[in-house]
Amino acid sequence: MSKLRILVPIKRVIDYATKPHVNRTQTAVMTANVKHSMNPFDELSIEEAVRLRERNTTPVEEIVAFSAGPPKAQDILRTAMAIGADRSIHVVVEEKDALEPLGVAKLLQKVVDEQKSNLVILGKQSIDDDAGQTGQMLAGLLNWAQATQASKVSIEGESVTVTREVDGGVETLKTKLPMVITTDLRLNEPRYASLPNIMKAKKKKLEKKTLADYGLAENLKLKTIKVTEPPTRKGGVKVEDVDGMISKLKELGAL
Amino acid sequence: MATSSRVLASLRRVSVPRQASPLLQRFQPAIRVRWAGTTSATSEPHQPNENGTVSSSPAPAKAIKLTSETYPELQRNSKFAKLSQDHVKYFQELLGSESAVVDGLSKDASEDIEPFNSDWMRKYRGQTKLVLKPQSTQEVSSILEYCNKNRLAVVPQGGNTGLVGGSVPVFDEIVINLQKMNKIRAFDEVSGILVADAGVILEVADNFLAEKNHIFPLDLGAKGSCQIGGNVSTNAGGLRLLRYGSLHGNVLGIEAVLPDGTIMNDLSTLRKNNTGYDLKQLFIGGEGTIGIITAISIICPQRSEAINVAYFGLESYEQVQKAFSEAKTQLSEILSAFELMDGRSQKIVNTVTGKRFPLEGEYPFYCLIETSGSNTDHDSEKLQNFLESVMESSIVSDGVLAQDQTQIQDLWAYREGISECLGHWGGVYKYDLSLPISDLYELVNDVRDRLIEAGVVGDDDSFPAVDVVGYGHMGDANLHLNVAVRRYDKKVEKLLEPFVYEWVQRKNGSISAEHGLGIAKKAYIGYSRDETMIRLMKQIKNLYDPNGIMNPYKYI
Structure with missing residues (x-):
């Protein structure tokens, strides 16, 4: 029986409790001096990998966290290792050259080959781009089975059962390793990083690599033309009485 | 429950077609007990409901016991004049606009007046017939001058979020509410000094400062409704005190109106000013007993990233x-x-x-x-x-x-969340105390031992008390001693008081660290201040307010 070699790709994004602002030139969201943290769906992925190890229904040989992003992405890799990843790989990609989902999927394909992973757990989407494509593209490139939006995962030997929430109920899928799983909000509740584990994480291995190390180069297929904030809601008005309301409705053409 | 904020936060930005409601169910206390205590302990909000049932909407204001009934020893001071039609007419002419005067004398305006008569804890209720909302310092001055001449007692009121009943009338004192004085007058981005009317809401001031990368040096739970004038008047403490210090240090200047209508313009924006007695300090924590603060200037630190x-x-x-x-x-x-x-x-x-x-x-x-x-x-x-x-x-x-x-x-x-959760079983006796840091927690142990020994603490309904807990601002040596109870019980009250106050007195602590005196703690000031101190305070009160019209029956 083979052991699990889990790869958990994670992304550094603007903290989801922070309100993002569009820059003046309307080309991107402002990121300087804005609080960043791990994409919340990715926290679920790393937590689930650690829980699979704790449940030990199929032994976990290794959990590798991976991120492609600016130098600061190291912070979230350290967090992932404090939560329970054994080591991590950081492909340095500057913020201005951020990869597209297909680029990420191709990179991950190489990493999977290199690390001999047999299970990839990743967030169903990142909350900054909201593309929600990487997991599916990766499964396609690897020609592996995939289960998206997982709300429950159990693994017995080679056989994997995933429950996913769909419109109108839940769907339970069963397949065999290797596979790709994308995580949804109800999968688990990520633990806090404890101080002893934060300290241990400092000593864990963090490998720095480049796209070239994987034989890849930037190949952007999309161009961002414009970024705008959603229109601000207009405040309501108070009317004095029923007549006032009727005339206001008429004025607005609702009557 | 634990994931609700996470789910919510993500839902805001990630479109997830799903019902989130099961996770969003908020905790509702199973039992709520009407406040019937006679102790000076501060009670938890939202408790009153006679039959102990859960009610989603607040009980009608009439259900709040009149302060004069809770404190039967208090009598209306007969030297104060009774409000007459002539008085009301004067104020209407003075303030002009209709919304500036809530007149409960010539017509029935009880619904409009109720929010000004009772406090948010629903523990105190006065009987005023008149609420005035001046829009300028000059108007405040004219109001007070007239009240002083005619011996009309007044209560200055801000956001009415106090915990000791200081901002609502006891009998028929006229409420002077500062909500219409809500303008930010000036802000200097270099020095960080803000000058604003007393009626500016704390959160509004803080949001204004946030845009300029500064922070109001005070933060507290009620920031959405409390006003900065009230904060200064009660010398509020709160969460940022450890870092930024007390209002006695941060407030640089005060504009206040004295009871005779004199406008004291000490709205200085100087950090240093050693020229004579620092009179503004008397108004910080003065709880509206010697004058009404109409504007403040305050130094605001840079906001942290x-x-x-x-x-x-x-x-x-x-x-x-x-x-x-x-x-x-x-x-x-x-x-x-x-x-x-x-x-x-x-x-x-x-x-x-x-x-x-x-x-x-x-x-x-x-x-x-x-x-x-x-x-x-x-x-x-x-x-x-x-x-x-x-x-x-x-x-x-x-x-x-x-x-x-x-x-x-x-x-x-x-x-x-501690404060809210302690109310889960029905009620809480709360004490807000300052103690030497080394003795801070000993009091909690002593009180717990005392209650356990008396057999009033236990796990089932036959015991009135659930537990005795301690928490607080360690950085400020400020302890919140709380006793969670299933019902308010005379026996528990007798065990707590004066025991707690005497304990604090022995350690030279304060019986009210950040909540003030108001009406709730007035009788207990002697545990923290000696006779000479109280006499000197009374001299100041008499000097500034010889007719005693300012916020009577409270403070000292």
Whole structure:
């Protein structure tokens, strides 16, 4: 029986409790001096990998966290290792050259080959781009089975059962390793990083690599033309009485 | 429940076609008991309901007991004139606009007047017939001059969020509410000095400052409705005191109207001004007894970009003290909060909210540390070093560090949720005390032993008290001693008072650290101040307000 070699790709994004602002030139969201943290769906992925190890229904040989992003992405890799990843790989990609989902999927394909992973757990989407494509593209490139939006995962030997929430109920899928799983909000509740584990994480291995190390180069297929904030809601008005309301409705053409 | 904020936050930005409601069910206290206590302990809000049933909407205001009934020994002072039609007419002409005068004398305006008569805890209710909302300092001056001449008693009122009944009338005192004086007058981006009307809401002021990268040096739970004039008047403490100090230091100037209508213009924007007695200090924490603050100038610090929160479990109160002194040494200028919570209080939060414990093991003490600074990397490095050193020297047994904004809020919720969760069984006797830091927690043990010995604390309904817990602002040596109860009980009250006050007196502590005196603590000032002090205070009161029209029956 083979052991699990889990790869958990994670992304550094603007903290989801922070309100993002569009820059003046309307080309991107402002990121300087804005609080960043791990994409919340990715926290679920790393937590689930650690829980699979704790449940030990199929032994976990290794959990590798991976991120492609600016130098600061190291912070979230350290967090992932404090939560329970054994080591991590950081492909340095500057913020201005951020990869597209297909680029990420191709990179991950190489990493999977290199690390001999047999299970990839990743967030169903990142909350900054909201593309929600990487997991599916990766499964396609690897020609592996995939289960998206997982709300429950159990693994017995080679056989994997995933429950996913769909419109109108839940769907339970069963397949065999290797596979790709994308995580949804109800999968688990990520633990806090404890101080002893934060300290241990400092000593864990963090490998720095480049796209070239994987034989890849930037190949952007999309161009961002414009970024705008959603229109601000207009405040309501108070009317004095029923007549006032009727005339206001008429004025607005609702009557 | 524990994931609700996470789910909510993500839902906002990620479109997830799903019902989130099961996770969003909020905790509702199962029983609510009408406040019927006669102690001076501050009660929890939202309690009144005679039959102990849960009601989603607040009970009608009439259900609040009149303050004059709760305190039968108080009599209306007959030297004050009764409000007449002529008085009302004068004020209507003076203030002009219709909305500036709520007249309950010539017509029935009880519904409109009720919010000004009763406090938010629904514990105090006065009987005023007139509310005035002046729009300028000049109007306040004319009102007071007239009231002083005609011996009409008044109560200055801000957001009416006080905890000791200081901002509502006892009998028929005229309410002077400052809500219409709500303009920010000036802000200097270089010095950080803000000049604003007294009626500006704290959160409005803080949001205004946030846009300019500054911060109001005071933060508290009621910030959405309390007014900065009221904050200064009551010398509010709150969450940022450890870092930014008390209002006595931050307020640079005050514009106030004295009872005879004199406008005291001390709205200085100078940090240094050693020219004579610093009279404005009398108004800070004066609770509206010698004049009405109409504007303040205050120095506001730069807002911090980087915020970190850690939460620890510790084995003893000695270790908590060591951790505090280590935090001061190693974190020094970036330390912005050091909060103490005992194990029992955290267990109660855990039981009531069902939120996951931040730590795996259980400890008798917990503390929460917040740092805020200008440089994330610098702060993180300092914090890491601090965390390593307290872990290695075994001062701290276990701990977690928040990794994102939501975890920061979740950890704070374990501290800020205590007050609400303690009310779960029905009611709480609350004491807000200042004590020497080494004795801070001993009082909690003593009170708990005393109640257990008397057989009033237990796990089932036959015992009135649930538990005795302690928590508070360790950084300010400010303890919140709370007794969670299933019902208000004379026996428990007799065990608590005067025991608690005498204990505090023996340690030279204060019976009211940040909540003030108002009507609730007036009778107990003697435990914290000697006769000479009280006599000198009374001299000041008589000097500024010889007719005693300002906020009578309260304070000293």
